[in-house]
Amino acid sequence: MVTDEKKEDVKRRILDAAMELFREKGFEGMSIRNIAERIGYSPGAIYLYYKDKSELFYALSFQAAAVKRDHVAPALAIENPWERLVDFGRRYIDFGFKHPDLYDLLFLTRGPMAYIENQECWTLGIATHSLFVQTIQDCVNQRYFKSTDTQAIAYTLWCHVHGMVSLFVRDRMRMYPEEEREALAGRSFAMIVKMAECL
Amino acid sequence: MVTDEKKEDVKRRILDAAMELFREKGFEGMSIRNIAERIGYSPGAIYLYYKDKSELFYALSFQAAAVKRDHVAPALAIENPWERLVDFGRRYIDFGFKHPDLYDLLFLTRGPMAYIENQECWTLGIATHSLFVQTIQDCVNQRYFKSTDTQAIAYTLWCHVHGMVSLFVRDRMRMYPEEEREALAGRSFAMIVKMAECL
DNA sequence: AGTGTTCACTGAACACTGTTTATTTTTGCA
DNA sequence: TGCAAAAATAAACAGTGTTCAGTGAACACT
Numbered sequence: 216m217v218t219d220e221k222k223e224d225v226k227r228r229i230l231d232a233a234m235e236l237f238r239e240k241g242f243e244g245m246s247i248r249n250i251a252e253r254i255g256y257s258p259g260a261i262y263l264y265y266k267d268k269s270e271l272f273y274a275l276s277f278q279a280a281a282v283k284r285d286h287v288a289p290a291l292a293i294e295n296p297w298e299r300l301v302d303f304g305r306r307y308i309d310f311g312f313k314h315p316d317l318y319d320l321l322f323l324t325r326g327p328m329a330y331i332e333n334q335e336c337w338t339l340g341i342a343t344h345s346l347f348v349q350t351i352q353d354c355v356n357q358r359y360f361k362s363t364d365t366q367a368i369a370y371t372l373w374c375h376v377h378g379m380v381s382l383f384v385r386d387r388m389r390m391y392p393e394e395e396r397e398a399l400a401g402r403s404f405a406m407i408v409k410m411a412e413c414l
Numbered sequence: 415m416v417t418d419e420k421k422e423d424v425k426r427r428i429l430d431a432a433m434e435l436f437r438e439k440g441f442e443g444m445s446i447r448n449i450a451e452r453i454g455y456s457p458g459a460i461y462l463y464y465k466d467k468s469e470l471f472y473a474l475s476f477q478a479a480a481v482k483r484d485h486v487a488p489a490l491a492i493e494n495p496w497e498r499l500v501d502f503g504r505r506y507i508d509f510g511f512k513h514p515d516l517y518d519l520l521f522l523t524r525g526p527m528a529y530i531e532n533q534e535c536w537t538l539g540i541a542t543h544s545l546f547v548q549t550i551q552d553c554v555n556q557r558y559f560k561s562t563d564t565q566a567i568a569y570t571l572w573c574h575v576h577g578m579v580s581l582f583v584r585d586r587m588r589m590y591p592e593e594e595r596e597a598l599a600g601r602s603f604a605m606i607v608k609m610a611e612c613l
Numbered sequence: 614a615g616t617g618t619t620c621a622c623t624g625a626a627c628a629c630t631g632t633t634t635a636t637t638t639t640t641g642c643a
Numbered sequence: 644t645g646c647a648a649a650a651a652t653a654a655a656c657a658g659t660g661t662t663c664a665g666t667g668a669a670c671a672c673t
Contacts, residue, residue: 241524243442247631257652259633268631323522325440328585341589367601370590371609374602375570378577387521389531390540391569402566403573410570410609424621445659456623458662467660616673623666630659639650 226264228254233271234278238316242272242324269327276326276336279317284343286310291346296353301408303347304376308404311380312397319384322377347373360414368414375407425463427453432470433477437515441471441523468526475525475535478516483542485509490545495552500607502546503575507603510579511596518583521576546572559613567613574606 232253236245247268251258265271287306293299311318320326321340331337348369355365362368379400382388388396431452435444446467450457464470486505492498510517519525520539530536547568554564561567578599581587587595 243524246629248629258631259653260651262632263650322581322586323584325442325584328588332588337588344589362605364601364605367598367605370598371574371602371605374577374581375574376577377581378573378575381580382521382573382576385522385524389536390543399566399569402563403570406561406563406566406570406613410613413612414605414609421621446661447659457660458624459622461661462621614673617671619668619670621666621668623664625663625665627662628660631657633654633656635652635654637650637652640648641646642648643644643646 222264225254229261229264230271230274230278234275237275237320241316242275242320242326272320272324272326273331273334273336276320276334277339279314279320280336280339280343282314282317283310283321284339286313287343287346290350296350296357297359300350300354300372300411303350304372304404304408307347307376308379308400311376312383312400315384318380323381323384344373360411362414372407372411376404379403421463428460428463429470429473429477433474436474436519440515441474441519441525471519471523471525472530472533472535475519475533476538478513478519479535479538479542481513481516482509482520483538485512486542486545489549495549495556496558499546499549499553499571499610502549503571503603503607506546506575507578507599510575511582511599514583517579522580522583543572559610561613571606571610575603578602 229250232250233245236249236253239245247261248258251261265274287303287310290299290302290306293302348365351369351372352365354360355363355368360368383396383400391399428449431449432444435448435452438444446460447457450460464473486502486509489498489501489505492501547564550568550571551564553559554562554567559567582595582599587598590598
């Protein structure tokens with residue numbers, strides 16, 4: 216079993232190097248040869264541990280999904296569903312602004328989405344998303360909203376925060392001076408909270 | 415000047431071939447060699463007309479920005495600013511769902527954003543965006559909203575529609591069955607309209 | 614007609630990319 | 644120590660963006 220541990224260790228080192236390179240140059244920019252070089256292996260060796268670059272994408276996504284989950288999870292401690300929902304939103308945005316590279320990987324990268332449903336990164340992502348949906352369901356159950364269309368409410372609010380983060384991550388807020396962007400996002404979040412109150 | 419016309423003609427043919435290939439395989443997937451082959455030139459010839467692939471990106475983006483402008487522009491004919499705003503939103507979403515590839519190019523592609531402010535594609539995009547902002551300003555002036563923070567209102571609503579389209583374009587709505595996605599988007603749009611009424 | 618110049622274009626090269634495979638090296642065990 | 648299995652490599656293939664020396668045709672001028 217020592218050999219299995221060693222194998223796991225090498226897999227780990229490959230993934231760590233991949234994550235570093237991904238953060239530096241993005242998924243397209245990161246190359247198998249770079250990864251190999253960084254851990255002192257030959258390019259071919261990577262393929263003994265990961266089937267191809269897609270599998271590396273899934274592994275990186277899983278990492279990112281875990282960081283995201285840990286970032287938003289503290290909101291779960293809040294009992295009142297409405298306050299929990301607001302905290303969820305704030306934490307989601309905060310994750311996106313603090314880890315634009317990870318957010319990009321999870322929601323914006325043109326990855327190999329074809330079979331992603333079978334991947335654990337997807338499962339983890341869905342699990343975290345469900346916490347959000349469940350919170351809205353709690354709000355609906357306790358009559359915090361006039362509407363009872365949980366699915367549409369969840370999607371609507373998700374679209375808003377996702378839109379905010381992804382315009383930021385992909386650098387499409389250049390019409391606003393850089394130092395104003397976060398403040399604008401803050402005002403917008405306050406606005407959507409007020410709007411949600413009369414949902 | 416005949417020679418200038420011929421040059422323009424070749425530029426046009428390159429761009430047309432590039433657009434075709436972009437639609438087929440995306441910006442990364444489209445290659446200079448493919449473009450050259452499609453118009454019967456050698457790869458090097460492309461560089462006599464476009465400095466590099468970035469310049470092709472800008473040219474394609476300009477095309478996309480023009481299609482988008484034409485898609486949303488009819489909303490301008492509506493006099494009532496609130497109705498104009500709603501129509502704007504609907505048209506924006508419709509553009510995104512009908513031309514996911516173009517939307518991707520404009521808002522989701524990791525293009526060479528560094529100097530994009532100097533490009534005409536950016537100027538055109540900003541001009542179209544201004545029509546949207548102006549519409550909100552009109553609403554504010556005519557007291558359609560309680561809030562007078564035009565900038566935040568514009569950003570908030572933009573985030574919503576952009577979030578909707580980009581989750582769709584980048585295939586992150588797999589938790590919803592494919593045939594339900596457009597309907598869900600419709601319910602969500604109705605919801606945001608209602609929410610905006612009590613802004 | 615012959616010369617010189619210009620200009621569009623080519624084809625080969627360079628340094629990259631992901632991936633596969635035959636070959637070599639290292640390792641663990643009898 | 645010897646040998647089989649596992650691990651790692653080097654080289655190759657087909658592709659990428661980009662550059663550049665060289666080619667051939669068109670044009671202008673003597």
